[in-house]
Amino acid sequence: MTKRGNNINRGASNFIVATKEMPSAGLVLAVVTLGSALAATAQDPPPQRTADLRGEVANQQGEPVAGARCTLTGALLASPGISVTSNAKGQFALPGLAPGSYTLTCAAMGYRPVVQEGIEMAGEPVSVQVVLPTETVLRQTIEVRSTPSTVTQESTAPPATLTSQQLFTLPLTEQKFEAALPLVPGVVRTPDGRIGIKGEVETQGILLVDSAETVDPVTGSFTIDVPVAAIESLNVYKTPYQAQYGGFSGGLTAIETKPPSSKWDFDFYDFMPDFRGKSGHLVGVADVKPKLYLTGPLWPNKLNFAEAFTWEVIKQPVRGLAWPHNETKTQGFTSFTNFQYIVSARQLLTASVDVFPLRREFANINSLVPQPASSNYGQSGYAVGVTDRYLAASGGILTTLVKYTRFSSYAHGQGPEDMLVTPNGWGGNFFDAWARTADQEEAIESFRFPRKQWLGQHEVMLGGGFVHRSYHGDSVSRPVLLERQDGSLAERIDFTGPATPATKDTEFAAFAQDHWALNGQWALDVGLRLSGETFGARTALGPRLGLLYSPGGNGKTIFRAGVGAFHDRVPLLASSFTQNPARIVQLLDAQGAALGPPVTLRNAYLNVESGAGPLFSARDLKTTPYNLTWSLEADRDLRPNLVARVSYLSSRTFKQFVIDPELGSAANSLLLLTNSGENRYYEFESTLRFRPRERSELNISYVHSRTEGNLNSLARIFVPFEQPVIVPDVFAASPFDTPNRLIGWGTFRIPWEITASPVLDLHTGFP
Numbered sequence: 001m002t003k004r005g006n007n008i009n010r011g012a013s014n015f016i017v018a019t020k021e022m023p024s025a026g027l028v029l030a031v032v033t034l035g036s037a038l039a040a041t042a043q044d045p046p047p048q049r050t051a052d053l054r055g056e057v058a059n060q061q062g063e064p065v066a067g068a069r070c071t072l073t074g075a076l077l078a079s080p081g082i083s084v085t086s087n088a089k090g091q092f093a094l095p096g097l098a099p100g101s102y103t104l105t106c107a108a109m110g111y112r113p114v115v116q117e118g119i120e121m122a123g124e125p126v127s128v129q130v131v132l133p134t135e136t137v138l139r140q141t142i143e144v145r146s147t148p149s150t151v152t153q154e155s156t157a158p159p160a161t162l163t164s165q166q167l168f169t170l171p172l173t174e175q176k177f178e179a180a181l182p183l184v185p186g187v188v189r190t191p192d193g194r195i196g197i198k199g200e201v202e203t204q205g206i207l208l209v210d211s212a213e214t215v216d217p218v219t220g221s222f223t224i225d226v227p228v229a230a231i232e233s234l235n236v237y238k239t240p241y242q243a244q245y246g247g248f249s250g251g252l253t254a255i256e257t258k259p260p261s262s263k264w265d266f267d268f269y270d271f272m273p274d275f276r277g278k279s280g281h282l283v284g285v286a287d288v289k290p291k292l293y294l295t296g297p298l299w300p301n302k303l304n305f306a307e308a309f310t311w312e313v314i315k316q317p318v319r320g321l322a323w324p325h326n327e328t329k330t331q332g333f334t335s336f337t338n339f340q341y342i343v344s345a346r347q348l349l350t351a352s353v354d355v356f357p358l359r360r361e362f363a364n365i366n367s368l369v370p371q372p373a374s375s376n377y378g379q380s381g382y383a384v385g386v387t388d389r390y391l392a393a394s395g396g397i398l399t400t401l402v403k404y405t406r407f408s409s410y411a412h413g414q415g416p417e418d419m420l421v422t423p424n425g426w427g428g429n430f431f432d433a434w435a436r437t438a439d440q441e442e443a444i445e446s447f448r449f450p451r452k453q454w455l456g457q458h459e460v461m462l463g464g465g466f467v468h469r470s471y472h473g474d475s476v477s478r479p480v481l482l483e484r485q486d487g488s489l490a491e492r493i494d495f496t497g498p499a500t501p502a503t504k505d506t507e508f509a510a511f512a513q514d515h516w517a518l519n520g521q522w523a524l525d526v527g528l529r530l531s532g533e534t535f536g537a538r539t540a541l542g543p544r545l546g547l548l549y550s551p552g553g554n555g556k557t558i559f560r561a562g563v564g565a566f567h568d569r570v571p572l573l574a575s576s577f578t579q580n581p582a583r584i585v586q587l588l589d590a591q592g593a594a595l596g597p598p599v600t601l602r603n604a605y606l607n608v609e610s611g612a613g614p615l616f617s618a619r620d621l622k623t624t625p626y627n628l629t630w631s632l633e634a635d636r637d638l639r640p641n642l643v644a645r646v647s648y649l650s651s652r653t654f655k656q657f658v659i660d661p662e663l664g665s666a667a668n669s670l671l672l673l674t675n676s677g678e679n680r681y682y683e684f685e686s687t688l689r690f691r692p693r694e695r696s697e698l699n700i701s702y703v704h705s706r707t708e709g710n711l712n713s714l715a716r717i718f719v720p721f722e723q724p725v726i727v728p729d730v731f732a733a734s735p736f737d738t739p740n741r742l743i744g745w746g747t748f749r750i751p752w753e754i755t756a757s758p759v760l761d762l763h764t765g766f767p
């Protein structure tokens with residue numbers, strides 16, 4: 001039986017329980033944080049009870065307003081606050097709130113936002129009623145005390161956001177957050193599943209889950225999943241001008257998870273399998289993907305719990321291959337567990353654990369790659385993190401985050417045969433097999449000062465942290481044979497013996513930022529980020545500047561501009577490059593005779609610095625890719641239910657890692673990892689957001705863009721599987737290049753409580 005849960009608690013962050021033994025570094029970090037929490041518990045008086053905040057949103061005629069977005073800030077909540085959406089009756093609930101003073105902001109299309117300050121939670125339930133004035137009333141009002149200044153509420157670079165309800169309702173190709181990313185203008189997903197944000201592959205971006213890195217430590221790929229049922233909001237930043245964000249040259253994807261509720265509730269759905277038919281007959285199960293979300297109190301008013309679990313068995317057919325040998329088979333599960341512990345009225349401890357085993361057979365098949373020539377992929381591991389938030393007497397918030405990730409992965413072909421590369425596709429068995437075990441420890445500390453008045457209003461934040469990553473593994477490659485059109489052998493590629501790559505890297509970062517509201521019309525985001533790492537650039541400065549201007553200060557028209565420098569991180573795949581098996585190339589004539597001696601391509605680094613000659617190195621490049629981005633944007637409320645946006649973005653990335661073979665004599669040939677790569681991205685976007693009625697929404701965007709770059713990027717050659725043949729690098733249109741794209745999606749309520757959610761994606765460029 002299926003039970004739909006009511007409004008789930010929108011409280012604070014998450015807790016983590018490991019399912020395997022943590023290595024010493026991760027264990028020490030967790031123990032230190034938990035120890036400080038227990039010490040605080042011993043010193044503080046008995047904890048105060050949590051309580052629920054419930055409310056109703058109505059218009060001036062007393063009619064309920066559905067779909068209103070209400071955001072609660074204050075006390076120990078994280079800086080963005082927590083948000084809920086009112087239901088069909090205009091009702092909302094925020095359960096499990098710690099004692100303290102809160103501010104509630106509610107807004108809806110066609111209405112002006114309203115702020116209620118000084119909501120005191122003291123262990124007893126509190127009810128509020130919010131009345132939203134209509135747009136026309138506000139235009140005639142000289143002073144509205146409950147309406148906040150636009151520049152204090154708006155960001156100079158707001159993200160594109162998808163809510164949990166939208167993720168649940170929209171018809172995604174699969175119920176994973178990666179499938180929802182292409183709904184954002186400027187984000188594309190190629191047919192082979194690669195995500196590109198502002199022209200950069202996902203490995204050059206970053207994924208944050210509750211502010212902590214959640215990627216493969218070796219490659220940077222978004223292969224660590226989070227169940228959709230656990231997601232409160234999915235945010236995509238193309239221009240994150242806040243200095244607190246770093247470690248990427250592409251886009252930033254941030255997931256906020258649902259906090260546990262103080263009342264027991266559950267949701268169980270998608271438990272029925274999907275069957276597959278062929279020629280009018282059932283031929284088995286296509287997929288089964290049951291999902292469970294369970295939340296409630298383990299210790300009333302003290303410890304709350306939430307569990308999101310997804311198990312999947314999927315057989316995905318691929319066009320161009322004959323049935324039944326045309327399926328990629330995936331099996332695995334994802335478990336995301338949250339805990340929220342109220343230490344005292346001033347301290348909140350949250351933690352989470354993410355477990356993500358996966359096995360995928362025939363992972364890279366397509367019309368030119370049959371199952372026998374494909375590679376399998378598998379992964380396992382867990383991520384454990386703890387976040388402590390402390391509210392100082394001054395009103396500032398100290399946040400401490402520690403996280404440990406263990407990530408193991410492997411890949412191998414279907415058998416021991418040599419691999420064939422022919423003009424008609426691949427044959428034999430895939431040539432490369434590898435296994436890796438990676439560890440990552442992360443610690444971040446930040447302090448958000450209370451708002452200060454000096455030539456306007458300031459919101460200052462200082463912070464810093466470090467990330468240590470390491471991995472060890474093994475790699476074995478078998479011969480690759482290249483055939484001509486007539487079937488004769490043209491080239492043979494052999495590899496040196498098994499390799500055991502291993503490496504480590506430590507990053508540090510410190511930042512300072514200020515959101516400065518000069519008056520009711522102007523605001524600035526000013527920030528500076530200092531970072532460095534042991535393998536890449538030792539120090540790097542990333543200044544950021546964002547500007548917001550709202551003529552009249554009423555928020556009907558908003559202009560935004562910004563510029564920033566963003567420094568990437570060096571993937572462990574790059575720092576272990578010279579430890580890979582070397583390639584031995586033998587060219588052959590039509591009769592199969594050798595054309596000269598075999599050529600060994602030794603792995604080496606090539607550091608290209610402006611104003612200096614190339615420098616070969618067997619150790620590292622001492623550089624980190626960096627990005628320069630600037631943007632302009634204008635938003636206008638054309639009508640109370642119609643908003644228009646136009647924007648322009650320019651992004652250029654320098655010192656990208658590129659793979660390039662350099663053929664010389666038999667003893668003097670190299671396979672180079674250079675830092676000479678560059679990527680250019682230009683984007684013009686126009687968007688209309690229309691809300692014809694309550695609980696209905698339509699978003700339409702046209703994007704004209706251009707993406708150019710080096711085609712032999714590190715990720716394209718080695719992620720997820722190494723390419724059997726590496727040709728010389730060229731600078732050309734990127735695989736993410738979509739010159740013209742029309743993307744639209746919406747949600748519409750129709751009779752019988754049915755929601756229609758169409759999605760449209762028309763584009764030129766990749767297939």
